[in-house]
Amino acid sequence: MTTENLLHRLAWVVVAVCVAPILAAVLAAFTGDMQTWSEVLSTVMPRYARTTLILVVIVGGSTAVIGSVTAWLVTVYRFPGVRWLEVALALPLAFPAYVMAYAYTYLLDHPGPVQTLLRDVTGWGPRDYWFPEVRSLGGAALMLTVVLYPYVYLLARASFRQQSANAFLVARTLGRSPAQAFLRVALPMARPAIAGGALLAVMETIADYGTVAFFNVQTFATGIYQAWFSLGDRPAAAQLSLCLLAFALLVAGLERAQRGRARTAGRGVRFEAMERPRLTGAAGWLAFGLCLLPVLLGFVIPVVMLGTMAFGSGQDLLSPRYVGLMRNSVTVAGVAAVLTVIGAVLIGFRARTRPTRTSKLIVLGAGMGYAVPGGVIAVGLMVPMAALDNLIDAAMEARFGIDTGLLITGSIWLMVVAYSARFMAAALNAYDSGMATIPHHYDAIGRSLGQSGPRLLWRVHLPVARASVLTALLIVFVDAMKELPATLILHPFNFQTLAVQAHRLAADERLAEAAVPSLVLVAFGLVPVAILCRSLGSEGQGGRAARLGTAMTAG
Structure with missing residues (x-):
């Protein structure tokens, strides 16, 4: 099996990970x-x-x-x-x-x-x-x-x-x-x-x-x-x-x-820019x-x-508790962003190198998460994984007398999978917006120079689409930081995030205290918006702004 075929099979694995929670939620409902x-x-x-x-x-x-x-x-x-x-x-x-x-x-x-x-x-x-x-x-x-x-x-x-x-x-x-x-x-x-x-x-x-x-x-x-x-x-x-x-x-x-x-x-055939009258x-x-x-x-x-609420709340953003919350949020969102963008690159590479109906179905399946709420994905993951955890625990207890506990549902990896399934569409759109600017004859030139498979991806596609990959990373990172329903259902008991902390404080009517983690979430959210605003501020880059706007709003 060639390395290019390996990349294509990995793309199928990514699609399966994205679609599995949705299918599991449907099966759990009917069973x-x-x-x-x-x-x-x-x-x-x-x-x-x-x-x-x-x-x-x-x-x-x-x-x-x-x-x-x-x-x-x-x-x-x-x-x-x-x-x-x-x-x-x-x-x-x-x-x-x-x-x-x-x-x-x-x-x-x-x-x-x-x-x-x-x-x-x-x-x-x-x-x-x-x-x-x-x-x-x-x-x-x-x-x-x-x-x-x-x-x-x-x-x-x-x-x-x-x-x-x-x-x-x-x-x-x-x-x-x-x-x-x-x-x-x-x-x-x-x-x-x-x-x-x-x-x-x-x-x-x-x-x-x-x-x-x-x-x-x-x-x-x-x-x-x-x-x-x-x-x-x-x-x-x-x-x-x-x-x-x-x-x-x-x-x-x-x-x-x-x-x-x-x-x-x-x-159209002839484009005339609109003259902007002054009001x-x-x-x-x-x-x-x-x-x-x-x-x-x-x-x-x-x-x-x-x-105003944060100033009078008495909360210390640099306290060990809040530093731990920020570390947890950044860690799980960062891991999810990296894995999601890698998955998007694999899917995008397959769709570009094999532009078939199957490739279109793969992109559509991987992007279904944009239409699926985080709570649905969380339920679709939790139900089968909890059953698998119980089976593993029962088998280990019967054979070796070992209580394994929650190996899968008690880890952050289930949250990472949920974020990847939820925000894969955002990463795909951001990556595709960059790849759309690369003429297809670049691929033929690269192959004629011996750059095929992973080398074509690494030496031709990624260098040209570097800005789009970075944009995809930021979008998924911030969306994962803000995601609440999936996090509430899937987070381990000893693993709190800024979103969960803000929600719990607000639910207890402690709004002033909830303002501190809320402001941190807003600050992280300003990062991709700042990138978008920089593009919007350039009047000569209307097409780039349009592509970036589409990618930003897909999340």
């Missing part, structure tokens, strides 16, 4: 007690489905509107502050949604500064006024919207920058106003990009556990965790996981179907305000709130 299944369908299922659907509709629609409008404004017009706003609009992507929930609960809850100031100014008592409840379905939708709208913004902005001005100018010469030309010409051409960004936001909404759990909103994600830990009913957790998986795959399928029918925006007076300040509001809600206010 569970059917009585439990019927009770789930008749009791909690309608409530979870209704709440999840409402949340998906609100967040999907809101992110599509905010992301597309702000992208159009900063791309087409010049107005006060547009240069820094086009970068700042991507910053909320650094926030985990559950961290945003902690910040706004501290700000808007009854003992928070807003309601306290309102009572001090008016002299009202607690029952003398009505104030919107932040811990509600609407509050969860708001938190998810302000965190996830950059998915649409990044892809829509890249699409608008690639549109030719010709069609827009024709609409203007036919008497259409700028708003009408935007709605009837530019927006339809950018619809695939906007729909793709909204799909990513919807997927994150379906997968979210920390925000909805903190706000006590009953969705499939909270149901899985409650069935697993509170009720100890693993068959019910697996069956709820199957429902959530079916819901996520249905959304992904619908998006792919409409994207296949839609025409993507492109440069002055009230119009300019209105555009500035519309773009500033998401930045304030999604970045400035929560950072100020978290900083």
